[in-house]
Amino acid sequence: MRSIAVINQKGGVGKTTSSVNLAAALAEAGKRVCLLDLDPQAHASLHLGITAVDGDASMYEVLCGNASLEQARRVINENLSVVPSNLDLAAAELELAGEVGREMILRDRMQEEEDSEYDYLILDCPPSLGVLTVNALVAVSEVFLPLQPHFLALHGLSKLLRTIEVVSRRLNGSLRLSGVMLCMYDSNTRLAAEVTTDIEEFFQASKGGREFFRQAKFFDTRIRRNIRLAEAPSFGKSIFQYAPHSNGAADYQGLADEVLAQESCNAVHTRKAAA
Ligand SMILES: Nc1ncnc2c1ncn2[C@@H]1O[C@H](COP(=O)(O)OP(=O)(O)OP(=O)(O)O)[C@@H](O)[C@H]1O
Numbered sequence: 071m072r073s074i075a076v077i078n079q080k081g082g083v084g085k086t087t088s089s090v091n092l093a094a095a096l097a098e099a100g101k102r103v104c105l106l107d108l109d110p111q112a113h114a115s116l117h118l119g120i121t122a123v124d125g126d127a128s129m130y131e132v133l134c135g136n137a138s139l140e141q142a143r144r145v146i147n148e149n150l151s152v153v154p155s156n157l158d159l160a161a162a163e164l165e166l167a168g169e170v171g172r173e174m175i176l177r178d179r180m181q182e183e184e185d186s187e188y189d190y191l192i193l194d195c196p197p198s199l200g201v202l203t204v205n206a207l208v209a210v211s212e213v214f215l216p217l218q219p220h221f222l223a224l225h226g227l228s229k230l231l232r233t234i235e236v237v238s239r240r241l242n243g244s245l246r247l248s249g250v251m252l253c254m255y256d257s258n259t260r261l262a263a264e265v266t267t268d269i270e271e272f273f274q275a276s277k278g279g280r281e282f283f284r285q286a287k288f289f290d291t292r293i294r295r296n297i298r299l300a301e302a303p304s305f306g307k308s309i310f311q312y313a314p315h316s317n318g319a320a321d322y323q324g325l326a327d328e329v330l331a332q333e334s335c336n337a338v339h340t341r342k343a344a345a
């Protein structure tokens with residue numbers, strides 16, 4: 071099973087759009103996928119047409135110990151389910167602040183379901199590096215980083231990488247940054263191409279000596295700006311249900327193909343490590 075947190079503390083860079091549509095594409099490809107909504111804004115839940123109302127188990131109840139992931143899970147289709155969130159989750163940030171081991175709660179909940187039937191767990195994170203995001207980093211083995219190629223794209227990236235590094239050193243030795251993707255890409259602007267080069271150079275330059283992102287893949291697929299991707303959430307549908315012939319669907323399909331291709335690379339690394 072792969073567990074992937076989609077993280078960037080910057081708001082509006084494409085975390086939710088990528089989490090939902092990547093999850094949907096992997097599910098279409100026959101993988102069994104569960105999307106965990108860790109954002110009190112609940113955009114990922116809404117994108118898939120789920121509203122967690124009072125009384126329903128949601129991510130808040132899971133983190134407060136009042137429900138298991140299994141109890142909070144909602145089935146979207148044969149291969150895709152979601153653990154929804156709602157605004158209550160904002161309170162969890164405060165309620166958990168004084169608890170010992172608060173960073174490990176989600177990991178413990180996920181370990182309770184060790185024999186889970188999923189191939190992929192995808193965690194959509196909020197735009198902050200608070201206790202919810204740290205819970206995600208402790209619970210997963212991979213991070214995907216969506217970036218929007220504008221001139222502030224690299225701003226704050228060092229802090230984010232430092233956070234991942236500290237968590238990988240202190241709390242979760244198996245944590246790796248394994249993918250970087252460009253979202254809302256304007257292919258006909260010079261700025262996008264220039265910023266893309268800057269980002270590539272930044273990652274090449276920072277790789278030396280940093281074990282946790284040596285394997286990071288800068289995905290070749292660029293997620294182009296596409297209005298269909300912005301429309302789909304209001305219909306509670308993934309891009310594959312809402313506009314299967316759009317550029318948005320093609321791009322997320324391309325990204326999913328690259329993510330699936332990583333499976334065979336991972337298998338080779340695992341075999342080499344075992345040898
Ligand atoms: N490729 C795209 N083309 C057009 N619109 C997009 C694209 N990707 C995302 N959007 C839109 O941009 C907005 C921000 O995207 P999204 O919600 O995925 O970002 P986010 O990083 O999850 O934001 P937040 O930090 O608030 O959680 C949304 O309205 C979304 O529909």
Ligand SMILES: [Mg+2]
Binds near residue numbers: 085113194
């Ligand atoms: Mg979001």
